[in-house]
Amino acid sequence: MAKRIDVSGLTAxxxxxxxxxDISMTVEPRSVTAFIGPSGCGKSTFLRTLNxxxxxxxxxxxxxxxxxxxxxxxxxGIDPVSVRREVGMVFQRPNPFxxxxxxxxxAAGLRLNGNYRKSELNDxxxxxxxxxxxxxxxxxxxxxxxxxxxxxxxQRLCIARAIAVEPNVLLMDEPCSALDPISTLAIEDLIGExxxxxxxxxxxxxxxxxxxxxxxxxxxxxxxxGQPGRLIEIDDTERIFSNPSVQATEDYISxxxx
Amino acid sequence: MSHAAVxxxxxxTLRGASLPKWxxxxxxxxSIAVACGIGAAAGLSSHVQWGVIAALLFLIGxxxxxxxxxxxxxxxxxxxxxxxWVAFLLAVIxxxxxxxxxxxxxxxxxxxxxxxxxxxxVADSQPGGGIYHAILGSLExxxxxxxxxxxxxxxTAIYLVEYxxxxxxxxxxxxxxxxxxxxxxxxxxxILSLMLIFKMQPFGFAGSLALAILMMPVVVRxxxxxxxxxxxxxxxxxxxxxxxxxxxxxxxxxxxSIGGITTGVMLAIARIAGETAPVLLxxxxxxxxxANPFEGAQQSLPLYIYxxxxxxxxxxxxYDRAWAASLTLIAFVMILNLVARGIARWKAxxxxx
Numbered sequence: 001m002a003k004r005i006d007v008s009g010l011t012a013x014x015x016x017x018x019x020x021x022d023i024s025m026t027v028e029p030r031s032v033t034a035f036i037g038p039s040g041c042g043k044s045t046f047l048r049t050l051n052x053x054x055x056x057x058x059x060x061x062x063x064x065x066x067x068x069x070x071x072x073x074x075x076x077g078i079d080p081v082s083v084r085r086e087v088g089m090v091f092q093r094p095n096p097f098x099x100x101x102x103x104x105x106x107a108a109g110l111r112l113n114g115n116y117r118k119s120e121l122n123d124x125x126x127x128x129x130x131x132x133x134x135x136x137x138x139x140x141x142x143x144x145x146x147x148x149x150x151x152x153x154x155q156r157l158c159i160a161r162a163i164a165v166e167p168n169v170l171l172m173d174e175p176c177s178a179l180d181p182i183s184t185l186a187i188e189d190l191i192g193e194x195x196x197x198x199x200x201x202x203x204x205x206x207x208x209x210x211x212x213x214x215x216x217x218x219x220x221x222x223x224x225x226g227q228p229g230r231l232i233e234i235d236d237t238e239r240i241f242s243n244p245s246v247q248a249t250e251d252y253i254s255x256x257x258x
Numbered sequence: 259m260s261h262a263a264v265x266x267x268x269x270x271t272l273r274g275a276s277l278p279k280w281x282x283x284x285x286x287x288x289s290i291a292v293a294c295g296i297g298a299a300a301g302l303s304s305h306v307q308w309g310v311i312a313a314l315l316f317l318i319g320x321x322x323x324x325x326x327x328x329x330x331x332x333x334x335x336x337x338x339x340x341x342x343w344v345a346f347l348l349a350v351i352x353x354x355x356x357x358x359x360x361x362x363x364x365x366x367x368x369x370x371x372x373x374x375x376x377x378x379x380v381a382d383s384q385p386g387g388g389i390y391h392a393i394l395g396s397l398e399x400x401x402x403x404x405x406x407x408x409x410x411x412x413x414t415a416i417y418l419v420e421y422x423x424x425x426x427x428x429x430x431x432x433x434x435x436x437x438x439x440x441x442x443x444x445x446x447x448x449i450l451s452l453m454l455i456f457k458m459q460p461f462g463f464a465g466s467l468a469l470a471i472l473m474m475p476v477v478v479r480x481x482x483x484x485x486x487x488x489x490x491x492x493x494x495x496x497x498x499x500x501x502x503x504x505x506x507x508x509x510x511x512x513x514x515s516i517g518g519i520t521t522g523v524m525l526a527i528a529r530i531a532g533e534t535a536p537v538l539l540x541x542x543x544x545x546x547x548x549a550n551p552f553e554g555a556q557q558s559l560p561l562y563i564y565x566x567x568x569x570x571x572x573x574x575x576x577y578d579r580a581w582a583a584s585l586t587l588i589a590f591v592m593i594l595n596l597v598a599r600g601i602a603r604w605k606a607x608x609x610x611x
Contacts (some may be wrong), residue, residue: 058423085500094493099513099605109499112509158495165499234455 002029002199003069003086003168005050006192010064011228012042012049014057019045020204021228023064027169032191032200034210034237037220040155042229043203046220047171051087052080052199068168085113087165092174095152096161105157109165124164132160147172152183159190163198170194172202173210176209188213197241211241256257272417275327279570281461282340285323289315298403309351364585367578371588376557377545377597382566389583391547395556396590398464399541400531402551403469407530408523408569409475410470419476419485420507437475446536447472453540465558468536473526480522484515503526517602536562559587 005027010019010184022041027033037041048054049062066073073083078171106125110116116124123144134156137209138149140157146157162170173193176184191200191213204210212215217232233246244250302308320340324333361450368386375388414434418427449468458464488511496506512519542555543565563583570576 051498053494053498056494081500081502083500084498088500089494089498091491091495091498093491097492097493097495097510097514099510108509109494109501112496112505115450157598161499163329252309 002197003206004029004195005169005199005201006051006065006067008065008067010062010066011191012045012054012062013060014045018228019031020049020220021230025231025234026215027199027201028216029199030197031215032195032197032202033234034214035201035218035220036202036205036210037229037232037250038222039205040225040229041220041222042251043064043220045216045229046231047173047201047203050169051229052083052087053089055080071205081213085165086167087169087171088162088165089164090155090159090172090175093178094151096157100146102138102146102149102157104163105146106160107257111135112192113165121167124150126166128160129157131163131194132156133186133193134160150183152179152186154249155179155183155187155189159187159194163194167198169199169201174205176204176207177205184209202226207241209238217241219244219246219252221248221252223225242245263554270373274329274332277324277330281323281464282320282343284334284359284373285608286316289313308333310547313347314403317344318379336472347536360581360585360588362574363581364583366582367575368582368585372582374545378547385575385578387579389562389579389586390557392557392562392583394542394547394549395544396531396560396587397559398549398551399465399469399537399556399558400515400527402463402466403473403522403530404527405428406466407470407473407526411474412519412523414474414478414506415485416531418482420503420511426530432440434475434478435491437471437481440472440475441535442468442472443535443539444467446492446539449536460540460555461553461589462541462548462556464540465556466551468540469530470531471537472533473530475609476529477523477551480514480525481548481608484513484518484522488514513605517605520605521598524601531561531591531594532587534564537561540566549591559590560600563587 007026008024010023011018023046033162035047037043041233045054050066050073054060054062062074064074066081068086069216072078087210097108101127102109106128107116107121110121110124126135129138137153138157146154149157151240155178159175161171176187177244179187190210194200195215201212202213214237217235217237217240218231219232219240221232222229232243232248233240239245240249242252250256290312292315293308296302296311297308298306312339317337317340321333321337324336328336367511372388373393374390375386377387378391380387414430418430422430445468448471449464453460453464492507492510496510497503501509533604537558538561541561542557543561544555544557548554548556563580566580566583
């Protein structure tokens with residue numbers, strides 16, 4: 001299921017503003033890669049270029065290559081809709097569909113895409129909710145609206161919704177920043193389980209979190225406000241947090257700036 | 259020395275003199291009484307003048323009393339509150355008076371017979387007759403106008419919010435704004451000119467077309483606002499699941515905002531249901547029942563009211579019928595509003611646990 005991501009020379013714009021410049025990296029399958037860096041350095045923008053969500057923003061465009069197991073996501077004839085079915089996403093703020101029940105929320109991806117068998121639906125929803133460690137909490141109220149859950153539960157519901165369509169890669173944009181420590185712990189445990197099946201990329205402002213959950217860590221920075229963000233280095237998490245090869249990374253991690 | 263003793267010796271800066279709760283009512287009653295006295299003494303015939311004097315006395319009295327007892331800042335606060343109350347009453351009194359008059363004069367002839375018969379064999383000056391033909395015509399014309407106007411309006415709003423970028427969207431927004439300001443008679447004249455070009459006689463559907471023109475911008479505006487209220491996160495969540503944009507709009511954006519859109523459409527219907535001018539030009543009016551909106555003159559409720567008043571040379575029977583028809587029209591619009599509220603509540607995003 002999990003696929004490798006190979007990015008080379010990627011530059012993204014908002015209109016005429018260059019948000020990130022010339023980023024190249026490889027994300028291994030069945031691993032967790034964390035993006036850290038100061039606000040505005042383009043972590044989220046880069047994450048959104050990995051499933052072509054960047055171009056949903058008016059004026060958003062991308063140059064460069066993103067290979068998903070040797071297929072360029074920005075090649076000619078590639079349908080962004082199909083890309084997003086392969087590369088799922090979880091957002092910063094939990095965003096369950098307010099008109100749908102818990103069950104319908106999880107089933108939304110399959111139903112709206114129209115490619116499912118009715119008999120499978122119950123099993124897929126149960127499997128996804130179990131995968132998101134939410135099943136025991138909601139199995140008795142699957143028909144209640146998803147917006148009635150707590151913030152942490154809503155975020156796990158969104159993760160269940162994302163994994164229900166069986167993507168190859170799961171992108172997470174600060175999935176715990178709106179949650180309390182206990183819900184955060186639940187999601188971090190979940191990430192550890194999910195990496196058995198998916199390639200996971202997570203943006204986080206919490207460096208302890210990056211150290212806890214990720215196998216590899218990428219540090220982004222920008223030279224000045226208004227300048228495009230760049231990838232400073234990417235390495236094994238242990239190395240980044242103990243002995244990074246770039247001074248700026250060490251400064252950032254040890255809290256000397258940013 | 260204990261704390262309590264210290265506190266006792268200092269005057270409190272947090273507590274000041276305050277008027278009892280019933281003060282506004284007392285001032286209001288007092289000013290009404292004084293205003294009645296002044297009015298009667300000066301021989302003012304109009305009760306509106308009495309009311310204005312009472313309102314002024316109420317404002318001045320509130321300020322003076324509060325300034326004496328509570329201080330200037332509290333007095334300003336109270337005068338602002340009083341102004342809001344006076345404005346509220348000024349807005350409500352005409353409304354209540356209108357509803358009261360319509361109900362009081364309308365119920366006289368309003369019965370099942372009135373609702374189920376036309377004016378076919380009744381002269382305008384005679385009692386009897388009814389509004390069945392007008393209700394039928396109104397329902398058909400407004401219904402057809404809605405069938406044309408509401409989908410075009412909703413789709414235009416979807417274009418503007420979800421797809422529209424650049425020049426075309428700006429132009430559409432501009433023309434929607436212009437259309438909002440079109441007087442109904444002009445919409446009527448526009449269709450009338452087409453009717454004359456094709457040498458057609460008045461018929462119900464021509465009225466529907468003019469009403470649809472009037473309805474569209476209202477629907478566009480309200481739907482646009484409702485669609486803008488849908489959080490972008492929901493669209494992104496759906497797109498990130500690999501759902502195509504059109505299905506995202508159909509299955510996520512529209513269901514989330516359907517309550518508000520329905521309310522907007524219902525209010526637009528309520529607006530066109532009371533239009534007289536284009537109906538007068540295009541549907542012409544008819545004493546007989548004509549259930550076919552595509553051929554021959556029809557009747558409609560607002561037009562019926564106008565004709566009963568204008569063409570009856572002051573016959574009481576015609577006036578009674580006009581009031582009863584007005585009451586029917588108000589009831590029709592009110593039922594539409596209630597239905598809209600019901601739908602909005604029923605379809606609103608659920609928050610319960």
